[in-house]
Amino acid sequence: MMGPAHSLSGAAAWLGVGAATAAAGHPMPWPVVVVGALICAGAALAPDLDHKAATISRAFGPVSHWLCEIVDKLSYAAYKSTRKPGDPRRSGGHRTLTHTWLWAVMIGAGTSALAIAGGRWAVLAILFVHMVLAIEGLLWRAARGSSSDILVWLLAATSAWILAGILDKPGNGSDWLFTAPGQEYLWLGLPIVLGALVHDIGDALTVSGCPILWPIPLGRKRWYPLGTPKVMRFRAGSWVELKVLMPVFMVAGGVCGAAALNYI
DSSP: OOHHHHHHHHHHHHHHHHHHHHHTTOOOOHHHHHHHHHHHHHHTTGGGGGOTTSHHHHHTTHHHHHHHHHHHHHHHHHHHHHOOTTSOOOSSOTTSGGGSHHHHHHHHHHHHHHHHHHHHHHHHHHHHHHHHHHHHHHTHHHHOSGGGHHHHHHHHHHHHHHHHHHHHSTTSSTTSSOOSTTOTTGGGHHHHHHHHHHHHHHHHTBTTOBOTTTTSOBTTBSSOOBOSOGGGOBOTTSHIIIIIIHHHHHHHHHHHHHHHTTOO
């Protein structure tokens, strides 16, 4: 799928988690609902770090473009070194390593560890990066073009600072789910794992499928492209994505968000 659909699906997924916890009698604090949805929306773009033409490759100027080139090469190396006889030959690393459950878990765990070890400045950096991605994905028309990059970064930095300040207040969610001393912001890895997995599931709906289960082999393939029956798949950017899925994500996210905040 394209970036806007990925971001919308990520936000809707976290709001769905918020609705589920509220229904179970353990509602999230409202800042966790909001911040988690924004982080998940941003994280849902991150697996395309292996694609030089993706939204994330342009989000941070030359730095992200350079990083995309490195990740593409690493992903391709991982593919070549672990492919089985049934896996086709390919020339690049897109939709390989960063589109797997293992990558999602590793990135999420690394983020949680960084938040614990790095303190407030690490939390601000995590929020800033994902605010930039969320703005690029959810407000893609307004954020399009290199001339808007500085405005996006300023908005993301301001948002990160304000949201971190809100979360730091007692009862607002810095210690949500993990309440032991020293575990503040340990939960930040959860929307990142969810966003990456939602991205992979979205790509599994498209023509090419997605090797979510790597490194678990299926038959003669280790990079088996999981997906829906081929007759149900669509091409990225097609009318199915733009006219059907994106409105569904918006409506579902709105309903789940209202439920998560106990409005319905």
